[in-house]
Amino acid sequence: MSEVTLLRSRTHPRWTELALADLDRTLCDHAHCEKKACATALKLIADHPHEPYLVRPLARLAQEEQQHFLEVVSEITRRGIALQADPGDAYARALVRLVRPGTPRLLDRLLVSALIEARSAERLGLLGDALPEGRLRDLYQRLARSEAGHEQLFVELASRHAGKARVDERLVVLAEAEEAVVAALPLGARIH
Helix, strand or coil, rough: CCCCCCCCCCCCHHHHHHHHHHHHHHHHHHHHHHHHHHHHHHHHHHHCCCEEEEEEEEHHHHHHHHHHHHHHHHHHHHHCCCCCCCCCCCCHHHHHHCCEEECHHHHHHHHHHHHHHHHHHHHHHHHHHHHHHEEEHHHHHHHHHHHHHHHHHHHHHHHHHHHHHHHHHHHHHHHHHHHHHHHHHHCCCCCC
8 A cells, every 4th residue: 555645653553453353343333434434525515515626526535435335334244244333433523623613614624534534544454454365355455545545635625725835734733633633542443
């Protein structure tokens, strides 16, 4: 997998062990992450329908995230388990709290989404590299590449909205905060 561009820290190696040790829980959490990524893209469209540079790319993103959700749910079904209830995502909630109100809100929402996609890309790549050869490994390697593309898309949309200089300046603050959030959360069989 290619280098992640936005993250200031790497996931602790123990995370992969924990994720693989309870792969059913990891898969269920991953399905919920894909579902929420789709919802986030649709919410951004609903909140900013007058921004044509956002609508089409985010509609395509929502469609892709929905497809990822279905693919992960198919893997859950193959394993003979049911999709567990969504326990929530402390990582994403902490990042969303960093979004400023008013004029900078859209910029921050796009950049927070980019960081979430970056962390997802990193962790899906770790799983893809650690899984045995086969369908699930192939799926995770493909999804990791896709999430890295989503990271880039959100940065591009933010740059189009606010300009590269403002994006670069705000990313310094948000990436440092993301690093602190990851460091403060316990490791577990979750994508974030």
